[in-house]
Amino acid sequence: MKRVTEYLKSLLLLELAAGLWVTLKYLFKPKYTLRFPMETIPRSVRFRGLHALRRYPNGEERCIACKLCEAVCPALAITIDSAPRASDGQRRTTRYDIDLFKCIYCGFCEESCPVDSIVLTDILEYHMERRGENVITKPQLLAMGDRFEKSIAANRAQDAAYR
Amino acid sequence: MADSIDQAGEIRSYTMNFGPQHPAAHGVLRLVMEMEGETIIRIDPHVGLLHRGTEKLAESKPFNHSIGYMDRLDYVSMMCNEHAYVRAIEQLVGVTPPERALWIRTLFDEVTRILNHLMWIGSNALDLGAMAVFLYAFREREELMDVYEAVSGTRMHATYYRPGGVYRDLPAKMIQYKESRWHKGKDLKRMNAWREGSMLDYLEAFARDFQHKVDEYEELLTDNRIWKQRTVDIGIVSPEQAYALGMTGPMLRGSGIEWDLRKKQPYAKYAEVDFDIPVGTHGDCYDRYLVRVNEMRQSGRIILQCVDWLKKNPGPVMIENYKVAPPKREDMKESMEALIHWFKLFTEGFSVPAGETYAAVEAPKGEFGCYMISDGANKPFRVHLRAPGFAHLSSINETTAGHMLPDVVAMIGTYDLVFGEVDR
Numbered sequence: 001m002k003r004v005t006e007y008l009k010s011l012l013l014l015e016l017a018a019g020l021w022v023t024l025k026y027l028f029k030p031k032y033t034l035r036f037p038m039e040t041i042p043r044s045v046r047f048r049g050l051h052a053l054r055r056y057p058n059g060e061e062r063c064i065a066c067k068l069c070e071a072v073c074p075a076l077a078i079t080i081d082s083a084p085r086a087s088d089g090q091r092r093t094t095r096y097d098i099d100l101f102k103c104i105y106c107g108f109c110e111e112s113c114p115v116d117s118i119v120l121t122d123i124l125e126y127h128m129e130r131r132g133e134n135v136i137t138k139p140q141l142l143a144m145g146d147r148f149e150k151s152i153a154a155n156r157a158q159d160a161a162y163r
Numbered sequence: 164m165a166d167s168i169d170q171a172g173e174i175r176s177y178t179m180n181f182g183p184q185h186p187a188a189h190g191v192l193r194l195v196m197e198m199e200g201e202t203i204i205r206i207d208p209h210v211g212l213l214h215r216g217t218e219k220l221a222e223s224k225p226f227n228h229s230i231g232y233m234d235r236l237d238y239v240s241m242m243c244n245e246h247a248y249v250r251a252i253e254q255l256v257g258v259t260p261p262e263r264a265l266w267i268r269t270l271f272d273e274v275t276r277i278l279n280h281l282m283w284i285g286s287n288a289l290d291l292g293a294m295a296v297f298l299y300a301f302r303e304r305e306e307l308m309d310v311y312e313a314v315s316g317t318r319m320h321a322t323y324y325r326p327g328g329v330y331r332d333l334p335a336k337m338i339q340y341k342e343s344r345w346h347k348g349k350d351l352k353r354m355n356a357w358r359e360g361s362m363l364d365y366l367e368a369f370a371r372d373f374q375h376k377v378d379e380y381e382e383l384l385t386d387n388r389i390w391k392q393r394t395v396d397i398g399i400v401s402p403e404q405a406y407a408l409g410m411t412g413p414m415l416r417g418s419g420i421e422w423d424l425r426k427k428q429p430y431a432k433y434a435e436v437d438f439d440i441p442v443g444t445h446g447d448c449y450d451r452y453l454v455r456v457n458e459m460r461q462s463g464r465i466i467l468q469c470v471d472w473l474k475k476n477p478g479p480v481m482i483e484n485y486k487v488a489p490p491k492r493e494d495m496k497e498s499m500e501a502l503i504h505w506f507k508l509f510t511e512g513f514s515v516p517a518g519e520t521y522a523a524v525e526a527p528k529g530e531f532g533c534y535m536i537s538d539g540a541n542k543p544f545r546v547h548l549r550a551p552g553f554a555h556l557s558s559i560n561e562t563t564a565g566h567m568l569p570d571v572v573a574m575i576g577t578y579d580l581v582f583g584e585v586d587r
Contacts, residue, residue: 015386022382023295030353032302035345042309042338042358046316046331071510074228106231106322111330112509114495114502120316162331163492 045155047122048107051098051136052144054117054152061142062117065093069109069118077102078109096138100128121148122155176204183212187290187572190582194559194571201568206560210553213586221546225512226252226326229546234320236548237584240279241311242271243526244584245324247548250430250522251533252326255515258487262432263478264328269432270469271314271323272524273462274366277373278307279527279579280459284380287452287576291393296383303376306369313338313362327488328481333473337365363470370466377459384452394448398562398574401446408558411551412529413458414578417443417451424525436468448577455579458527487513512541528552528579550584 009015034041055061065082081095109118121144128134145152181194188194191212197205217236221229233244246268253260260268285300308318313334315321323330337358342351357368384390400410405418415422423440425433441457443450481488485504494501517539523532529551538544555578563574 010388015388019295019383019387022379026299030350032305035343039341039343039345041305042340044309044312044316044334044338046314046334047312048316066506068506068509072228074224074231104231104235104320105317106320107316108228108231108322108509111489112505114505158336159331159334162334 043122043124045122045158047124047155048105048110048120050100050121050123050126050144051103051109051141052119052121052148052152053096053138053141054119054145054149055142061092062115063093063096064115064117065091066114068112068114072108072112073103074106074108075102075104077104093138096141097135098141099135101134116156119145119152119156121152123148175199181571183209187575189286189575189580191586192556192575192580192582196568196571198568203564203566203568203571206563206571208556208559210556210582211586213582215587217587218546218548221543223542225541226515226543227512229543230324231320231322234322235583236550236587237279237526237528237531237552237581238319239282239581240275240527240531241319241321242268242275242323243279243524243531245321246272246431247522247524247526247531247533248546249324249326250524251520251535251546252515254520254522255518255535255537256326256487256513257516258327258482258484260328260482261479263332263473263476264480265431266469266472266476267329267333267480268324269436270366270466270473272431273465273469274307274310276462276527277459277466278304278311280455280462281307283455283527283576283579284384284452284459287573287579288384288390290572290576291390293384293387293390296380299376299379299383303373309338310362310366310369313365325481325488327484328479330481332480333362335361337362363474366466367470370463370470373463374460377456377463381456385456391449393569393573394452394577396445397448397566397570398577399445399447400558400562404558404561405446408561409554410529410558411554412525412527413451413454414529414551414555416440417454418446419444424523424530428523430522430524432469432472436465438465448573451577514539514541515543523549526551528581528584529555531584548584548587550587552578552580552582552585553587556580556585 053061053063065080067080070078070080077099079097080093082091083094085092107120110120176197176199179196179198181196182188183191183193193209195207195209196203217232220232230245230248233248234241236244281300281304285297288296311321312318315323339358340346340351340354346354357365400418402418402420405415405420419442421440421442426440438461441454443454489508490501490504495505515537517537519536521532521534523530530549531551532549534547535543536545559574563571
């Protein structure tokens with residue numbers, strides 16, 4: 001008897017039909033996918049994307065060239081030169097380069113920064129068009145910081161309790 | 164060509180190359196196969212095409228700097244690799260993370276196991292001709308990657324475990340979908356249904372629902388005749404063979420040996436959670452499939468237990484030993500002492516007492532171990548990583564010779580190879 005039922009099950013393709021039923025059900029369910037460029041998946045406040053250098057509210061750059069980020073970078077992606085600033089003799093960076101090809105986005109630079117200057121923003125869509133553009137310089141980083149300061153500050157504020 | 168035709172004009176065995184760029188090779192695997200018609204006589208894996216020298220690189224960096232590189236070994240079970248490395252450091256330094264950190268690690272090891280097995284079930288089924296499973300498996304992967312992102316900030320390379328605990332506590336708010344032209348109102352509410360509460364609420368909802376999702380994968384594969392034709396009796400590994408070939412993880416359990424480091428040498432909080440070790444009987448690809456599917460269910464069970472504990476017991480997630488772990492950010496801004504620790508720790512790291520140790524975790528693919536020698540400096544003297552995939556791949560001649568060419572694809576799938584860890 002068992003063999004007969006087994007044979008019938010096999011003949012009627014029952015297990016294949018069961019599999020097809022699963023896929024058929026999904027045909028009528030709401031789609032899981034999003035229309036990517038127009039809408040994106042939610043992004044965490046801790047997201048580690050493109051880098052930026054921040055400024056204090058009075059416009060003064062935060063970075064004091066302590067070079068902690070340079071020391072802590074596992075990929076040696078950060079290069080810093082520093083000198084006293086001509087106007088007031090404060091210690092500042094004269095060069096702050098990040099090689100985006102070397103960077104592994106581990107977030108150690110942000111973690112180590114004692115003045116919250118270097119941050120990883122939640123920007124993940126960016127590209128380069130010419131050779132050499134992978135090295136982003138200090139003016140570019142500061143411009144990023146200026147442009148996205150609002151969202152950077154909001155994300156840091158939301159996560160402040162955990163840091 | 165001349166070699167393969169003997170004097171009587173008969174065609175003898177010939178050599179065929181599989182990979183290094185082959186869609187079914189799961190990365191950069193090159194197999195040199197000696198074939199007799201469509202039957203394989205001898206199979207010779209060539210590895211090293213993705214060699215990045217992680218072990219050697221680790222010798223040139225302070226201990227913490229290599230955590231991020233551990234993610235990139237087996238890049239589908241990221242946090243388990245970190246766990247082995249971080250445990251090795253902890254054993255040498257002699258620190259124990261706080262309870263909550265250990266529970267978080269247990270939780271994320273299991274999340275990682277599900278991530279890995281979903282990748283495996285999807286790609287293995289895809290290799291053998293079942294496209295749909297891949298799509299469903301990646302849907303669930305997406306949900307778990309959101310969890311990764313919520314705690315660590317990245318979807319894959321987390322750098323979340325640290326010697327002495329984990330980097331940050333679990334977030335109280337889960338990230339939510341934003342309104343758009345295509346998703347609003349009721350639709351948006353449905354998408355955010357699990358995301359109303361904390362990350363733990365989200366994981367709990369996921370783990371409960373996940374059992375039904377596994378039912379669906381099983382519906383699609385377990386009884387499916389094509390799937391069975393491709394996997395039953397393919398690559399049988401006897402228990403003795405499995406021991407002799409140094410197999411671990413599902414490869415060993417598929418052969419009926421009940422060996423799981425989580426039970427036999429418990430680490431983190433595995434001694435306190437309740438779960439079963441699924442084992443196979445026959446040791447073929449189909450049994451290993453069943454073992455892995457069951458492991459996903461067990462992982463779901465463990466996740467629920469971890470979520471339960473973590474909800475009830477708030478507390479620190481990092482030790483307060485400023486020689487190993489940095490002080491709190493606010494303290495650093497106020498206290499000179501903390502600032503000094505901060506600078507010392509981030510510039511030169513910490514020195515680890517001289518000695519050697521081996522720390523292993525039950526990674527989704529098998530035993531992932533980290534053997535570490537320290538000479539007392541702030542960098543490891545030597546790090547060796549025991550990757551399960553390497554041991555498994557080296558047995559491919561024993562398991563696959565005598566099979567047909569398409570069975571190689573089934574075997575590579577069942578080995579669950581990731582070349583990040585095989586080549587290191």
